[in-house]
Amino acid sequence: MFVDFLYELRKRKVPVGTQEAVAVAEALAKGLHESSLEGFYQVSRALMVHSEQHLDDFDIAFGVAFRGAEATAIEITEELLSWLKDPKPLRELSPEERAMIEALDLETVREMLEQRLREQKERHDGGNRWVGTGGTSPFGRGGENPNGINIGGSTGKGKGGAMQSADARKYKPYRSDASLDTRQIEVALRKLRLFAREGTERELDLDKTIDETARNAGELEVVVRPPRRNNTRVILMMDVGGSMEPHREYVQQLFTAAKRATHWKELRTYYFHNCVYGKVWKTDGFQESVTVRDLVNECGKNSGRSYKLVLCGDALMAPYELMGFAGIAEDDRVTGIEWLMQLREHFERSIWLNPEHPRGWKGNTIEAISKVLPMFPLTVEGLSEGVDELIKGRRSRSRVV
């Protein structure tokens, strides 16, 4: 009964697992639910939901699992208490849990795998639900589920006799590539920093103080210095509209994360369509334009402030839009690709993030653009590599093609 409830929750993407189940069991053992279904609801909600966005799902799942279940509440308590009879460390599965896992037959497992791969949005290690490594989920690698489907490579520590080994390459995109959530982006962007000591002196420079004090024959000489601050300035240019529509969500996440990255000194965001031609816009509705020339004068290499340039777009367009004079009025003798080259020349570091899968980067305008600007896929891995490029500037141009 309780296990059904767990699965009901998981079906609704509430991230619960063994840890939560054991916590609830422990709470019930201590009598926190005061032997009522109401109490059980409160206790399990406090322990199994970790974020308000799951509260609604929790309520629905609870309704489904326990409708008219006053009588069975006692049964659940007993079921959970029985788990605690034979306490073992969490990673060593209790016999009941093991039985629960073993009860899955291959057909069910396969179905669940498909469903879960559809649901899974991020790489997940050490848990017991998502496809990942080192967990107790029936799917993934190096796990403990004896009936699970092994994805890619050997099983861990000889524990699980995997019933079937699915082709690793096939599911790889679901594990780490095609997944971004805002927090992951934020973490990736955090690496983008460049420290400089600026501002008021309010931090003790210990080494210098000792040095100076010694030089001063023991008379204390305190040396202070300004604290280290991040001096990174970033310009983010995003392609909007047209073929970018399907990627809207990812790009939006990137945008949100960048806006939230308070560790930068400055962030400017601009929009363009297809490719940069002479002008970029401050809003996604193409209002308030700024010419590339002005932007370059203000922020380029020679302005004394170093900005990092990040372009984000699918780089897919008709060849004439890139190579021809598809530009806008005043500068229409310059092609799109030439504008990109100009940008590259005027900024110390620049990258292009592409939400398209690298599979499709060959033989089209993406290939052409990636020869001008180092291009990275808009995934967690790609973003990290892109950030590395921005910091260290390893000029590994056209890395994919």
Added chain:
Amino acid sequence: MTEFRRFRGTDRYLTSDALESAVNCALALGRPLLVKGEPGTGKTLLAEAIAEAMQLPLLTWHVKSTTRAQDGLYVYDTVQRLYDSRFGDGDVKDIRQYIKYGPLGQSFASSGKVVLLIDEVDKADLEFPNDLLHELDRMRFRVNETGDEVAAKERPIVIITSNNEKELPDAFLRRCVFHFIDFPDKELMKNIVAVHHPGLDRALVEQAMAVFYDIREMRSIRKRPSTSELIDWIAVLKNAGIHAVKLEKELPFLGALLKKEQDLAAYADQLAGGRRFRS
């Protein structure tokens, strides 16, 4: 079965079943309690209420954007030590004299049980919660300068509040008991007001609450007033000797309810445009 003291709210702090249950889970399991909710719904006050109800001392750690996890454990006051070495004060050889515990450190080092409030954990750096994982789990840490191990004799009751400015890491969330403070319904709100302003004219409270809920329902208002604003507003009304309010353009002391300039403008617009919300 271990018996423990249950939290039932205090005279001044009214709770709901769900909140009590969450607090009691945290107490019984020795896990931190993470409280989220609209600003002004009493997240911070909860810690004070728990401390009061359990008759335990309260330690508060206000997290700021520059706060590092280390600050909560201890700070090594090198300047003082240098200074003392120069002027011969204190025992310079004893580093322990210059180790100052932060709030978290104090709560571990304390001889009895304490309540620790980590206020607005989301204000700090993205990695801040991760840096605290181990300390909150084990309730112990090591002072590197002296090699001392500080371990809590009694697990402190840890209350963590968040305003959702940043997403908290999963690993951190998994270790906490979570509670989202709902906005109180009218019945509870009436009781809360009664607790804060006992013996106040019934009619005024009814009217003030009607106005308050109407304002909350206005779509165009961005920072909706919450419990603490209502309590403040009623306090001002009381002190100014006002006995009746209704929703109108010149609402007395509107500034106590609406804190943003756009919201004041939106409020004026709303009332000018057809008085749809008039009760």
